[in-house]
Amino acid sequence: MKIIVPVKFVPDLVEELTIDSSGVTLDTAWLRLIINEFDDHAVEQAILLKERGGGQVIVSTVESEGADDFLFTAAAKGADQLIKLTGDFAGVNNHALARAYSGLLKELNPDLVLTGVQAHNDLDGSLGPLLAEFLGMPYVGYVSGLTLADGAVVVRKEYPGGLIAEVEVKLPAVLGIQAAEQPPRYIAYSKIRQVMGTAKVEERPVTGLDLEGGVTVSRMFQPEAAERATMLEGDANAVADRILAIFKEAGAL
Amino acid sequence: MKYPPGKMIGALRSEFFDQVIKHDSVWMCVSCYACTEFCPSDIPITAALMTRAKEEMLLAGNIPSELQAALENTQRYGNPLGESPRKRADWTTGLQPEVNILGKTRQPVDVLWFVGDYASYHPRMISATKSLARILNALGIKFGILGPEEFSDGDSQRLAGERGLFEMMVQKNGQAFRKYKFDEIITTDPHAFNALKNQYPAMGVSYPVKHYTQFLAERLELLKPLLKNEVKAKIAYHDPCYLGRANGVFDEPRALLGAIPGLELVEMSHQRTNSLCCGGGGGGMWLDGFQWEKAHTRLSEWRVREAVAAGADILSVACPYEPPRFEDAVKTIQDAGQLKVREIAELLAEAMSI
Numbered sequence: 001m002k003i004i005v006p007v008k009f010v011p012d013l014v015e016e017l018t019i020d021s022s023g024v025t026l027d028t029a030w031l032r033l034i035i036n037e038f039d040d041h042a043v044e045q046a047i048l049l050k051e052r053g054g055g056q057v058i059v060s061t062v063e064s065e066g067a068d069d070f071l072f073t074a075a076a077k078g079a080d081q082l083i084k085l086t087g088d089f090a091g092v093n094n095h096a097l098a099r100a101y102s103g104l105l106k107e108l109n110p111d112l113v114l115t116g117v118q119a120h121n122d123l124d125g126s127l128g129p130l131l132a133e134f135l136g137m138p139y140v141g142y143v144s145g146l147t148l149a150d151g152a153v154v155v156r157k158e159y160p161g162g163l164i165a166e167v168e169v170k171l172p173a174v175l176g177i178q179a180a181e182q183p184p185r186y187i188a189y190s191k192i193r194q195v196m197g198t199a200k201v202e203e204r205p206v207t208g209l210d211l212e213g214g215v216t217v218s219r220m221f222q223p224e225a226a227e228r229a230t231m232l233e234g235d236a237n238a239v240a241d242r243i244l245a246i247f248k249e250a251g252a253l
Numbered sequence: 254m255k256y257p258p259g260k261m262i263g264a265l266r267s268e269f270f271d272q273v274i275k276h277d278s279v280w281m282c283v284s285c286y287a288c289t290e291f292c293p294s295d296i297p298i299t300a301a302l303m304t305r306a307k308e309e310m311l312l313a314g315n316i317p318s319e320l321q322a323a324l325e326n327t328q329r330y331g332n333p334l335g336e337s338p339r340k341r342a343d344w345t346t347g348l349q350p351e352v353n354i355l356g357k358t359r360q361p362v363d364v365l366w367f368v369g370d371y372a373s374y375h376p377r378m379i380s381a382t383k384s385l386a387r388i389l390n391a392l393g394i395k396f397g398i399l400g401p402e403e404f405s406d407g408d409s410q411r412l413a414g415e416r417g418l419f420e421m422m423v424q425k426n427g428q429a430f431r432k433y434k435f436d437e438i439i440t441t442d443p444h445a446f447n448a449l450k451n452q453y454p455a456m457g458v459s460y461p462v463k464h465y466t467q468f469l470a471e472r473l474e475l476l477k478p479l480l481k482n483e484v485k486a487k488i489a490y491h492d493p494c495y496l497g498r499a500n501g502v503f504d505e506p507r508a509l510l511g512a513i514p515g516l517e518l519v520e521m522s523h524q525r526t527n528s529l530c531c532g533g534g535g536g537g538m539w540l541d542g543f544q545w546e547k548a549h550t551r552l553s554e555w556r557v558r559e560a561v562a563a564g565a566d567i568l569s570v571a572c573p574y575e576p577p578r579f580e581d582a583v584k585t586i587q588d589a590g591q592l593k594v595r596e597i598a599e600l601l602a603e604a605m606s607i
Contacts, residue, residue: 014330014335014336014337015337015339016337030339034329183318185314186311186314186321186324186325187314188308188311188414188415188417188418189328189415189417189421190416190417191312191417192417193417
């Protein structure tokens with residue numbers, strides 16, 4: 001069972017985000033990148049599958065700040081192979097990323113591709129469905145648990161309203177991971193340092209990005225504060241009546 | 254606690270220590286050093302048993318999620334709170350004269366003030382940190398801080414089993430220290446004090462270091478004339494584990510409090526070497542939810558009850574972990590309603606009207 005986990009890094013929201021002088025993208029001077037949280041879960045789910053049923057886990061990322069640390073941590077968790085796509089990824093979108101990854105994935109011929117179901121900086125759709133399209137594989141998203149069957153996987157797919165569906169998917173397939181069956185495990189720093197000495201990151205150069213299918217940002221701006229607040233006075237009943245009236249006026253009721 | 258130290262030693266002797274590591278009771282330990290202090294056989298229980306057991310549990314991935322987040326934050330942001338390292342000196346905003354951030358001014362100073370994580374970032378502690386800055390200015394001390402170049406001292410993380418992470422913090426702080434000229438280090442944080450004094454030198458980072466209460470007590474004759482404002486209250490002083498029991502500093506904080514006009518010092522039933530921990534050490538700061546689930550009792554509440562029983566109006570502390578912990582306990586204990594919690598620096602500043 002060959003499982004590949006392609007991941008991406010997204011702006012770290014701990015730092016304040018500012019918009020650069022072009023007005024359409026984030027200023028990168030103080031921007032820090034962090035692993036997409038859902039991709040972290042995808043790695044955990046892959047390791048869990050390996051621990052349960054054996055197989056091989058390959059984790060792949062794009063050249064980026066924090067990429068090596070992340071790959072070594074994945075190796076410390078049990079990943080067998082680490083691949084880093086290198087090149088100029090400035091301005092990359094998910095279509096371009098999916099194309100870059102699909103080249104690698106076609107070569108590696110996986111049984112299962114796990115990737116985070118979404119990322120907070122997705123503008124042109126999520127990586128998973130795009131990958132599935134370029135690979136010609138089925139895709140199921142919002143997966144929070146899976147079991148292996150014969151030549152297939154049975155996934156738990158989350159729907160709104162607390163509904164869960166079990167879906168059988170023939171392999172090879174791409175799954176968009178919502179949550180791993182357990183939270184991403186902790187790896188002691190000494191273990192990561194140990195792995196840095198032994199694990200190897202394979203570099204695969206990528207020449208030229210095909211951004212076709214992406215969106216053009218016309219303007220990026222902070223939410224603009226408006227002043228429109230009314231303080232409602234009176235007892236609970238009077239206030240409740242007024243609230244209902246406001247909702248009706250606004251067409252919400 | 255299913256396996257207290259005695260049972261852990263028994264388990265070691267009987268060769269079923271792996272049961273202890275599989276269980277999570279070791280995470281009830283807050284590395285307060287009480288067991289080490291009172292062991293009649295002089296076994297260094299905290300350092301040699303509890304910390305080592307926690308190291309094994311971390312390697313096995315047996316760790317409550319709250320603590321995991323604090324350790325991952327330390328690795329990524331240099332502080333367990335998960336705040337941006339760039340904002341580490343934001344507490345200095347508005348202070349006049351401006352606090353000397355060494356990386357900006359590059360001026361040599363007499364004293365490098367190692368502020369610490371909670372003193373830098375925690376909203377409750379910023380007023381105490383600013384108070385100390387004002388006191389140092391009033392005394393004419395030429396000091397500087399590392400600001401964004403300062404990393405967590407790493408001591409609580411070390412005691413929570415993350416030796417590797419601690420070593421990374423030592424390396425990074427050592428790198429920063431080497432860049433600047435200063436004669437000594439003072440710190441607001443007893444955990445940083447403990448690390449800088451007892452752990453860092455073995456790793457090649459060795460400077461004279463004092464806790465701020467020691468530094469100010471040395472200058473008590475200069476300080477006394479400035480303490481003009483009366484602070485009329487009965488005050489109980491809580492000996493922080495890492496200042497008191499672990500490092501023997503009991504008298505200097507009391508000397509400072511004794512110099513404040515109007516204060517009447519009362520002692521709680523546990524004091525000095527048998528002081529009760531606030532529950533924050535050894536990872537405890539990030540295990541409150543976990544420990545509450547297990548024990549349904551809090552060390553901080555126990556201590557606040559003692560302060561109330563001693564008749565105190567103010568519970569005075571000297572560690573940045575303590576005010577938030579004790580103030581939360583005051584909120585949950587019925588009779589503690591009026592008890593105030595104050596860092597010594599805050600009380601001195603009040604007495605100095607600054």
